[in-house]
Amino acid sequence: MSTEIKAPVFPESVAEGTVATWHKQPGEACSRDELIVDIETDKVVLEVVAPADGVIEEILKGEGDTCESGEVIGKFKEGATGAAKPAEPKAEAQQPEAESAPASSESASGDAILSPAARKLAEENNVDPNAIKGTGKDGRVTKEDVQAHIDGAKSSAKPAAAAAAMPEVNVAAGERAEKRVPMTRLRASIAKRLVDAQQNAAMLTTFNEVNMKPVMELRKQYKDSFEKRHGVKLGFMSFFAKAATEALKRFPAVNASIDGNDMVYHGYQDIGVAVSTDRGLVVPVVRDVDALGLADIEKKIIEYGTKARDGKLGIEDMTGGTFTITNGGIFGSLISTPILNPPQTAILGMHKIQERPMAVNGQVEILPMMYLALSYDHRMIDGKEAVQFLVAIKEMLEDPARILLDV
Structure with missing residues (x-):
């Protein structure tokens, strides 16, 4: 049949x-x-x-x-x-x-x-x-x-006269093949959204740097017991997600979106985590991060990463989101200016951790430093708020107890 x-x-x-x-x-x-x-x-x-x-x-x-x-x-x-x-x-x-x-x-x-x-x-x-x-x-x-x-x-069938008219170019011997591949729908959609974001938003980027030594020492101290208890490794992204969540609660404009002439303030923190795949960049959303522990965040990120690589992310996995974090550091990026993920008004860029000589209390110390970048829509967020938001994240990562104590 x-x-x-x-x-x-x-x-x-x-x-x-x-x-x-x-x-x-x-x-x-x-x-x-x-x-x-x-x-x-x-x-x-x-x-x-x-x-x-x-x-x-x-x-x-x-x-x-x-x-x-x-x-x-x-x-x-x-x-x-x-x-x-x-x-x-x-x-x-x-x-x-x-x-x-x-x-x-x-x-x-x-x-x-x-x-x-x-x-x-x-x-x-x-x-x-x-x-x-x-x-x-x-x-x-x-x-x-x-x-x-x-x-x-x-190309090989072109008349000899036409070939003779071309200027002489010395090229290395061997095959110089080209391959033309149509842009996938996903990549074309991503391209359109990124261009629209640059054209329709008053986008600025502010930078800061964070000393990652406290977080790295915390991970080193508890990584074995954390993995044994929760069945997942303790990564950096969960610290950034929790720090961003606390900062978003203090600066609601960074957690908002623009809808026409309306400014929409969200009373929750749904954080998108950019994931690179063969088909293009996707941004699955970890919802209600404020109610999740570090282990829950890590598990969700791993789940989304696996689904993204297998092409199994659903529409519901990528719908919504009030703020986005992207980590170019996993590819070696030292500093960048991330592009907004409309209709969100801000996006945080993480980068490579690199040891650098830093002045600490009048002394030079070698510390693992990371540049942070916050791109934001100036129509919604003032420069003062953007800088203070980024400083809040920096302070919480350099002293993780602040996240627990909400100070």
Whole structure:
């Protein structure tokens, strides 16, 4: 029995998605609830699983194609065991010159393993897939591989006269390959939000530095007992989240957002933690941080990090947030100016811990120092508040007892 493979029902804020990866091809057997295709939206990657044991009968939307919420993207045959044959590409049925140009259809039926989108592009351009080195999973030839092959052929086919007219350039011997890859929906959405933030907010950044020695000594003293009791390692992010929470309570404007001409003050602290993934930057939100202990925060951050790397973050995981923390230090950044995460009015940037000579009570000491950066929307936050907020975080990290005592 054939059933339709449909795209998931998208949230109201998501208009459409893109077929990212077909994990199963026509005629390939799969088990019930096995992942068969990923649908990428501008916020998350949604998974579609097999409705039963059977095979993929036909793919209607290839990798890179746009699909709407609930749209049919393929057909599934229940109970089959892989005997089904891949559906014939539509391009052959629609191409009136198929009989006079057999090389096109033959080139797509060789030994190379092609994605549906790559097969279609190869046929349309009379390209032999066996001449292309695949970069996809298990050596699969992707649409981008075919396009790169086509572009390379066009470049080499330019007239000699045109080549002679170009200025002579000395380049190193060897292959100088290029690969053009479409921007993912998630990365395109991130790009748009970041540009909008710079264009629509009066964004400034203020800096300070914090001596991380007290926190590092505290971690060293209690790391074993903390991990034994809570089953999670004690990291730096939980200290920063708790310090930021206390500072946000003292400076409500930093915990606010702008909605049109309204300023919205939040009576809670939901802190977004920026996580870098292969598909782009995502910001899952740790909610009600004021009510969480250090162990709870660490567990939540680890959970979100794992889900982000596996592409399993949901819309609900990234919705809301009143303040954001981003840590460029894990990549070696010494100082930066983070960009706001609209509609929030501020974002805290952590950086690399680096030992530097510092003047302490008239003496030079080598201390582990970190630069802190607070980018803020000057429409909502005055410079005085921003500086005092950052100083409050600095003081709490340099004397962690302040967090416990609320001083």
